[in-house]
Amino acid sequence: MSISYSAKTLTPVEALKVIENGAKILDPITPEAYDCYHIKDALNACVYEVAFLQKVPELIPDKTVPIVIYANSATSHESLVAAQKLELLGYSKVFVVEGGIDALVEAGCMREGSADALNERLEYTSGSYSARVDNAFIGWTGRNANGKHYGTVSLKEGFMQIDGENIHGSFTVDMNDITDLDLPDASYAQILVAHLRSDDFFSVQSFPEATFTIHNAKRSPAATASSVNHILHGTLSLCGISKTLNIPATFVQSSANTLIIEAHFDFDRTHWGVAYGSAHFFRFLGMHVVFDPVSIEVRFELNAAL
Template identity: 40%
Template structure:
């Protein structure tokens, strides 16, 4: 068997290469912002997350036999491994991955360079909400809906009027007010039947806007999951929706992210059985012989909440 194209190298062994001035090309595979903040001395940069990653490598070398040492964030992160696999598929045959990445290098006591060596960026891997009170940004927040019958799908938006999110011990609760009178339709945009549909949705057949112009959703508990990965559903939301004069419980998973400036963005997709709030028009649970007036009970909801931390 020949020598494997990809090998791991410990920080100690790589440091010996550095001291001995062994020929190699050292490549940081992380984002440009992270590279500016902190990187190994002498490292070049080629971000594995960029679509032109291979072009970035080609700008460094076209020699498929060159000794390349790739490193990423830590032993938990697959950045360098994926970067090496991409290069192996392109025919590079002398690849090394720095074991433990930049974290392992620093833990072993070796130096780093960059603008924030003393305060390197935190890994954006697991959700850790910062305690405080956050005001909903109504302009950036939106609730999208979609309803169906056997032949047609209609969708649109409802405006989130205002709200507040409170985080204590990393767990969010809060209240949001929804402006039902601002319900809109997108599927019939430009069609003369669009205002007819909107008017019907506002009528007593559906949301009865004249009597119930707003809806309120209260988060009674937001429980982060055991491993709340930022890129996956990470908070289980238990709450109560007050709609058309009826309060009923609602449970769904949400994907929550907190930016460095403190802004919280939460996104969720779930199905809502409208009949629980006495919206029974077109439902075969309550009517027979509906014909063209049949409407499925389930409304698909997609919601985005953006909240800014209050001073």
């Protein structure tokens, strides 16, 4: 799927001539990226920020001055978005450079800084990582024909070992710490939680922990920092049953020593022997039907061992 824009474009050679005739140059990327790498004399206003609409008129008050905008790469869209915003502000001579900053440099514009410092956080520092239990989030949602219930469960411990593309690890959940968040009446919430802990569902007394063991993590060929960029191939051990489970996840290394993992997925509880309310096993359930898929949302922060 492509995104359509109506910005006026210039070839790098055409853009260079416009610049030589007095046009302003605008770099619409983040200040951090601008500090690493930009065209000489370019002004910076980050198009990702709401303040962009106030900052550009401060930098370029004359709306009749030609403005040449470049993107950080030939495939990035920030220059196109910036051009549309400037036209809505009333700027009458807004142009986008085809090919982005590298094309402008090849045409003869002087570059300041180096792109080597830029990183989309897709290269992960090898080593041992431990999950922060205090800020981990694991949310669950169960549904039936009348609606849904949702709540949380706590991470007990977690670790990950990264050696280049070789990734494995393990995360253990405390099943005794199931909570419900949707029922306003605390007594009803307690009844639901007791139901979930009972042998009808997760048999928590017999199986107080659930563990997902990662055997390997395959990176998506089209991985980006905002996409589902890995598939975690592993084994979920729940209610005394261990079965293979593949989880789509987003990895982002937010700093040299911190890795963020976020995932949203469904699994079929009946594959782990949780059969209560499943029409796959029982007939004439009436109001007691409970849908087989359970939705899980997780966010973990893992810190590298120093």
